[in-house]
Amino acid sequence: MLLPEEAGGYDFGHRAAGLVAEEMGRNLTASPFLSTAVLSAIALRQAGGEHLSEWGPKIAAGEAVMALAIDEGAKHNPSRIKATAEPDGNGFILNARKRAVFDGYNADRLIVAAKSGDETCLFLVDPSAAEVDVERNAMLDSRNAANIQITNLHLDGKDLLCPLDKGTEVLEATLRSGRAISASEQLGVAREVAERTTAYLNERKQFGVPIGMFQALQHRMADLYCQIEETASLISAALRSIDTTSDSAEELTRAAKAKVAKVSRLATEEAVQMHGGIGMTDEVDVGLFMKRDRVLTEMLGDSAHHIDFLLKRRGL
Amino acid sequence: MTSLDEFRMETRAWLEENCPQDMRKAVTTEEDICWGGRNWTFKSEAQKQWLERMAERGWTVPSWPKEYGGGGLSGDEVKILKEEMKRIDAMSPLESFGIWMLGPALLKYGSHEQKLEHLPKIARGEIRWCQGYSEPGSGSDLASVQTKGVDMGDHFLVSGQKIWTSYADKADWIFALVRTEPDAKKHKGISFLLFDMTSEGVSTKPIRLISGSSPFCETFFDEVKVPMENVVDERGNGWTIAKYLLTHEREMVSNLDAIFGGSAGLYETAVESIGLDETGRLDDPLLRADIGDFLVDEMALTAHLAAAKDFHRAGNQLGARSAELKYLGTELNKRRQSLVVQAGGLEALSGPEENSGIGNQSASWLRSKGNSIEGGTSEIMLSIISKAVLRLPSLG
Ligand SMILES: Cc1cc2nc3c(=O)[nH]c(=O)nc-3n(C[C@H](O)[C@H](O)[C@H](O)COP(=O)(O)OP(=O)(O)OC[C@H]3O[C@@H](n4cnc5c(N)ncnc54)[C@H](O)[C@@H]3O)c2cc1C
Numbered sequence: 001m002l003l004p005e006e007a008g009g010y011d012f013g014h015r016a017a018g019l020v021a022e023e024m025g026r027n028l029t030a031s032p033f034l035s036t037a038v039l040s041a042i043a044l045r046q047a048g049g050e051h052l053s054e055w056g057p058k059i060a061a062g063e064a065v066m067a068l069a070i071d072e073g074a075k076h077n078p079s080r081i082k083a084t085a086e087p088d089g090n091g092f093i094l095n096a097r098k099r100a101v102f103d104g105y106n107a108d109r110l111i112v113a114a115k116s117g118d119e120t121c122l123f124l125v126d127p128s129a130a131e132v133d134v135e136r137n138a139m140l141d142s143r144n145a146a147n148i149q150i151t152n153l154h155l156d157g158k159d160l161l162c163p164l165d166k167g168t169e170v171l172e173a174t175l176r177s178g179r180a181i182s183a184s185e186q187l188g189v190a191r192e193v194a195e196r197t198t199a200y201l202n203e204r205k206q207f208g209v210p211i212g213m214f215q216a217l218q219h220r221m222a223d224l225y226c227q228i229e230e231t232a233s234l235i236s237a238a239l240r241s242i243d244t245t246s247d248s249a250e251e252l253t254r255a256a257k258a259k260v261a262k263v264s265r266l267a268t269e270e271a272v273q274m275h276g277g278i279g280m281t282d283e284v285d286v287g288l289f290m291k292r293d294r295v296l297t298e299m300l301g302d303s304a305h306h307i308d309f310l311l312k313r314r315g316l
Numbered sequence: 317m318t319s320l321d322e323f324r325m326e327t328r329a330w331l332e333e334n335c336p337q338d339m340r341k342a343v344t345t346e347e348d349i350c351w352g353g354r355n356w357t358f359k360s361e362a363q364k365q366w367l368e369r370m371a372e373r374g375w376t377v378p379s380w381p382k383e384y385g386g387g388g389l390s391g392d393e394v395k396i397l398k399e400e401m402k403r404i405d406a407m408s409p410l411e412s413f414g415i416w417m418l419g420p421a422l423l424k425y426g427s428h429e430q431k432l433e434h435l436p437k438i439a440r441g442e443i444r445w446c447q448g449y450s451e452p453g454s455g456s457d458l459a460s461v462q463t464k465g466v467d468m469g470d471h472f473l474v475s476g477q478k479i480w481t482s483y484a485d486k487a488d489w490i491f492a493l494v495r496t497e498p499d500a501k502k503h504k505g506i507s508f509l510l511f512d513m514t515s516e517g518v519s520t521k522p523i524r525l526i527s528g529s530s531p532f533c534e535t536f537f538d539e540v541k542v543p544m545e546n547v548v549d550e551r552g553n554g555w556t557i558a559k560y561l562l563t564h565e566r567e568m569v570s571n572l573d574a575i576f577g578g579s580a581g582l583y584e585t586a587v588e589s590i591g592l593d594e595t596g597r598l599d600d601p602l603l604r605a606d607i608g609d610f611l612v613d614e615m616a617l618t619a620h621l622a623a624a625k626d627f628h629r630a631g632n633q634l635g636a637r638s639a640e641l642k643y644l645g646t647e648l649n650k651r652r653q654s655l656v657v658q659a660g661g662l663e664a665l666s667g668p669e670e671n672s673g674i675g676n677q678s679a680s681w682l683r684s685k686g687n688s689i690e691g692g693t694s695e696i697m698l699s700i701i702s703k704a705v706l707r708l709p710s711l712g
Contacts, residue, residue: 198706213709218702225701226640230613233620255615262609307608308597314583316598316607 002041002177007056009041014177014239018184025188025296028288030142032065034182034299035103040066042177043111043122046170047162051124055109067107068174069098069125069148076301078175083114083150085121090157092116094123096150102299104146105136111161112150113171120168122161129153141292176250179257179300180238186296187235190228190264193271193289197221200275217274224270227263234259251313254306261297268293323393327400334369336362340405350410352441354488370409371440377415380423384431385439391629413482414438414445416568418491421561425508425549434489434510446513447565448478448492448535449558456696458493459503459555463537465496472496474509474517474540480690484520484533487513491561497552506554511542527682563638565691570638570645571621582607582652585677586659603658610651617648636704643697646687653677653684 001017003009017038024033041059044052058064072082083096096114104110110125110132127134131153134146162170198221201212211217238252268290272279279286297303339362343349347359350367358364370376373387378394380386389397401408419438422431437443454460463476474494484490489512497505513520517540522530548557586607590600598604624641628634634641656677657664664677688694702708 198708201708210709212702213711215699218706218708218710219695219698221706221708222698222701223643225706226644229640230616230620230644233623234616236623237619252615252619255612258612259616262612303612304605307605307612310611311598311604311608312596314611315596316583316587316592316604 001037003045003052003056003060007045007052008060009056010060013243014180015236015243017181018235018239021181021184022188022191025185025190025292026192028141028189028285028292030144032067032103032144034178034185035067035107036065038181039068039174039178040109040111043068043161043170043174046173047122047166049162050158051161055124058108064108065103065106066109066111067101067104067146068178069096069101069104069110069112070171070175071100072096072098074099076298076305078113078120078171081113081115081120083112085114085116085123085155087116088154091159092123092155092157094125094150094153094155096148098148098150100137100139100299101146101148102139103144104148105134105144110148113167116164119164120171121164122167122170123155123159124161125150125153125155125159139295141288141295143292143295172250175300176253177242179306180235180242180253182296182299183235183238183253183256183260186260186264186293187228187232189289189293189296190231190260190267193286194221194224194228194267196284196286197267197271197274204276211274220270221274224263224267228267231256231259231263251310254309257301258303258306258310261303264293265297320392320396324396324400327397328403330373331400331404331406335401335404335406336366338362339366339407339409341407342405343407348407350408350441351412351444351483351486352410353412353444353486354442355486356441356444366407367409367441374439376410376441377419377435377439380419380435380439384423385436395625395629410441412438412441412444413447413487414443417447417561417565418445420564421491421508421557422548424560425553425557427548429545430510430548443488444483444486446481446484446487446490446535448481448484448490450480451477452479456693458558459506461493461495461506463492463494464498465494465507465509465542467496468541470544472507472509472542472544474511474537474542476537478535478537480523480532481520481535482532482690484513484535485522489513490518490535491548493554493558496547496554500552503555504552506558507551508548508554508557509542510546510548511540515540515542517541525683525686527679529679529683562692563634566638566642566697567624567634569687569691570617570641581677582610582656582659585656585664589659589661589663603655607655607659610648610655613648614652617644620644636700639692639697639700640705642691643688643694643701646684647694649687650684653681657681 001010001012004011036059044055055064059066070078085092085094094114096112107127110127112123112125114121125132131151133149137145137147139145201217202210204211235256238256241249241252271286272290275284275286278284338360350363374382374385375387375397378387378389378397382388415438419435422434449458451461451463453462463478465472465474489510492509493506494509495505496507517538519536520533522533524530586598590598593599621641624634624637660677703710
């Protein structure tokens with residue numbers, strides 16, 4: 001969806017991709033959409049060149065799965081990448097220990113972020129190489145992920161996704177798109193659980209009336225609704241700003257990711273509470289949404305991570 | 317060049333030529349805001365000139381039809397005008413309850429004669445209006461108003477008491493909810509009346525707020541004669557108009573900050589009074605975290621208000637969504653003002669008590685507490701949303 005037409009894509013833009021992701025959030029779809037069609041597609045697109053011509057059409061046709069290997073610890077923090085790419089003749093020797101690589105277990109190619117001196121660089125790595133050890137590590141929300149150990153892997157200059165001095169820029173653009181689209185997915189989670197909870201309030205009776213009659217619950221649902229709607233506007237603004245390459249894209253995206261994490265957590269927590277005992281069981285899907293929600297929050301940075309960025313930008 | 321681009325260029329040139337230098341700065345005191353009316357004293361010659369020039373073009377109310385004193389501009393053109401005014405930091409030439417509330421209600425429900433009579437005077441800042449809704453016994457339960465209008469053939473005799481009537485002592489006319497059909501059901505017995513505050517039998521008594529100023533009054537009516545033709549729309553249909561007007565009031569209140577200055581002061585105050593640590597972060601991690609939460613919510617609200625404006629411009633009525641904006645906007649403003657005072661510490665808590673709020677941190681903080689009460693409380697907004705949007709069952 002996000003690939004240019006010459007690479008086999010439809011170039012629909014982030015707004016359209018956001019709508020798809022929101023639906024996936026509503027349906028709890030388990031698919032490599034984010035890892036492959038968003039993160040990897042944007043990385044390839046930003047880098048351009050041969051890799052895009054080779055892998056773009058395969059992604060577009062649904063023939064290839066690709067994964068971005070960036071996180072190294074429990075928390076997302078791209079400014080602390082420790083993976084190294086030591087120059088070696090015409091190429092590099094790559095050493096990396098990556099965690100929570102979404103869709104990394106069955107990926108055809110990995111995009112691995114590493115440091116070469118001060119530069120951040122991105123490599124296209126074939127996970128079937130002997131120096132690459134891929135260990136499956138499914139997430140709480142049954143998303144497919146992997147821990148990946150790369151030991152002394154010799155790489156060619158042409159395995160670089162883009163020139164060294166463009167690595168940071170490409171990575172930033174990739175993360176920006178990934179954050180905005182994952183925010184849309186999380187919005188879908190929030191909307192779906194909130195709607196299901198509202199329906200339950202109309203249906204479940206206690207004290208002879210639907211529990212939705214109780215103002216203590218009504219006001220909490222109304223507050224949640226308002227917050228979800230303003231979050232939706234913020235996410236739309238972020239997606240639009242990426243499509244129009246506006247200067248505010250980075251800030252809006254960070255804010256959207258931070259905001260949706262808070263709102264979606266509230267939505268899932270209220271959902272469990274307002275469903276009562278049944279909310280703690282697999283009888284209703286609320287628990288599944290709760291798990292997906294928490295994984296999405298950690299993916300590509302939690303609220304604190306992004307808020308810290310925004311505050312620093314404002315000089316505090 | 318599209319016609320909108322042309323409009324932008326013309327507007328820019330006109331503003332450049334006609335906006336007095338003194339009117340090109342942020343609002344810092346109450347007197348910077350021109351409310352107009354018979355008793356208005358202009359703060360400066362520039363303020364007067366600016367109002368006259370803008371009113372001449374109908375740009376005090378750019379979206380209203382020209383025949384009623386407006387600018388006749390399309391939604392897109394209004395947006396451009398606002399952007400161009402912002403570009404040169406131009407102050408708003410006129411703010412008033414007439415512009416925010418009565419105007420939109422008259423445009424929808426008023427007769428042609430009523431529009432011709434009242435709208436141009438609002439646009440030119442000649443007549444200042446106040447809102448006679450609340451009564452001592454009728455706040456959130458507004459439809460229970462008891463002020464009565466007795467049918468005398470060609471006029472009503474209006475008697476009763478209103479309260480919290482903002483600027484009643486400064487206003488020239490009032491729009492009031494009056495029970496004119498005593499036998500009809502609660503919501504069907506109210507008429508929307510317009511009358512002159514200098515009419516015999518009207519008196520006001522100011523009430524002092526915790527923020528130090530006295531912007532609102534108790535308002536008394538003792539057999540005030542109101543001509544029949546001053547009923548807006550049908551007799552007994554006042555509740556419908558009252559609710560419609562409230563949607564405009566709520567939308568306006570949700571965005572008070574745009575009129576009265578932004579949050580920049582919060583960040584500056586925090587850095588100034590607390591300082592930064594060696595990593596360049598505010599040296600109070602807990603306050604910093606609260607400011608961070610606020611910042612994200614402020615960005616969300618800004619995006620949401622912009623989306624609502626687009627929705628409006630596309631010809632839609634906000635309806636119950638105005639309750640959503642009002643709730644979010646006023647609760648956020650309370651947080652903003654509270655954070656400013658927290659960031660400012662004792663500095664923010666000193667200073668003159670007698671102050672309207674604008675340009676004074678502690679007075680602004682105290683005044684903001686009223687935001688989630690005026691125009692319908694936050695609880696009432698949440699009840700409206702649960703009923704009208706979420707469709708949850710309700711008692712009444
Ligand atoms: C700064 C300011 C300016 C104002 N300007 C004007 C003006 O110009 N003209 C005018 O007519 N009025 C004006 N008002 C009045 C305002 O509209 C009323 O104060 C408001 O509608 C609340 O009514 P009340 O004060 O009687 O409170 P009440 O209705 O008595 O409410 C008290 C508390 O009970 C809660 N409550 C009430 N009913 C319910 C319910 N059903 N469910 C849950 N909680 C409920 C409320 O939310 C509130 O917390 C102004 C008020 C303020 C603060």
